Amino acid sequence: MIYFANPKSEYIFLKKKINKKINDVLNSNSYILGNEVRQFENRFSKYLGLKYSVGVSNGTDALILSLKAVNIKKGDEVITTSHTAYATIAAIVEAGAKPVFVDIKEDDFNMNSAELKKKITKKTRAIIIVHLYGNPADIVEISKVAKKNKIYLIEDCSQAHGAEFNKKKVGTFGDLSCFSFYPTKNLSTFGDAGIVCTNNKKMFKKIKFFREYGWKKKNIGVSEGYNKRLDELHAGILNVKLDNIDKFNKKRILIANKFLNLIKSKKILLPQKNNTKKHVFHLFVIRVKNYI
Ligand SMILES: Cc1ncc(COP(=O)(O)O)c(C=O)c1O
Incomplete structure (x- = not known):
């Protein structure tokens, strides 16, 4: 029997460490945005080779917050591929923008950079490039097109934790990158979780505020905001799994x-x-x- 995905096998392999971590978190009296989240954010940034990460509730929310951080509004166009998870498109629609689709290449099922140029209009504000099935898209070429046209580039790396282009990790080429830690992903927890990563301090701060009610500090609101937080249990499990x-x-x-x-x-x-x-x-x- 070959499973389509078998997340339980990772639990069995790491059972002692994961059970201890769950026990530690339950006894810590800190359950949301605590030490485990901060530690995971720092360690994941280091793993990628980027400055900042913000742990969030899931991969779809990571995309929604990224689109909001680059000020996507109603009437804007966001380019991506239709051959992706539904979540990529759902995030664009949720942000109020119109998804515009570029065809994929036959050899790797990722965006065709030659076709991309034809879809750019005056309304194009961002590109979400998906590294599908764990295979990097032609990110260097696509990054050049984005820069030349002054369009934000967001990488959807939900299926590509640890994938590399020219020995550089995917998620380090765009303005922002988004990961899902859904149970079947290459790096995963046993529930929902996600992260947004960037080298841009301004965007990092914006996403941090958006993640929790627009708060700069507890009860001190400085912007619009939501509840798209990451909890300690999932961050703790991710800290164990990141080692592996x-x-x-x-x-x-x-x-x-x-x-x-x-x-x-x-x-x-x-x-x-x-x-x-x-x-x-x-x-x-x-x-x-x-x-x-
Ligand atoms: C390419 C891609 N983008 C986004 C997502 C959304 O992630 P989540 O299920 O954590 O919201 C997924 C996962 O299903 C995905 O595969």
Whole structure:
């Protein structure tokens, strides 16, 4: 039996450490935005090689807050691909903007940068680039297009924790990057969680305020705001799992290489290897000729 995803296996592997962490958090008397969240934010920033991270409630909220941080408003256009999780589009609609779709490439299912240029209009305010299935998109080329046209670039890395382009982690190329830690993701908790990462101090502060009622300090409101907080239990579990992300990704790559070597059918198109990209195989997706 090959599971589509098996998050319980990671729990079994790390059971002692995770149970201890849950016990520690329950005894800490601090359950929301405490030491575990702060520690995870700092450690995740370091893992990526960025300055700032803000832990949030889930990956969709990470995208919504990022769009709000770059002032997306009604009538603005946000470019992305339709071949992504529903959440990417839901976030654009929630922010009040119109999603504009660019087609994907056949070899990696990610955005076609040549097509991107054709979709830019006066109303385009941002691009959400998705690194789908764990495979980096052509982020350097897309970043150039965004910069040239003065459009914000947001990376949706929800399926690509630890993936790299030219040995640089995805999530470090755009103005902001968003990750989901949903249970089936490469880095995950046993519930909902997400994070927004950036090198931009102004955006970092904005997202921090938005995350909790617009508060600068408890009960001191300085902006609009919501409740999109990360709790201590999930941050604690993520702190345990972050120590293992590279090991888990290595295993995914090993299994993917096995599939690549063993599947020989001419009717099946396999994921393509590319020397500039580190694919972390969130999913191993094939294409089949003549499905019926
Ligand atoms: C590409 C992509 N973007 C966004 C999300 C949304 O994440 P979440 O389910 O944590 O809201 C997901 C996860 O389902 C995803 O795969």
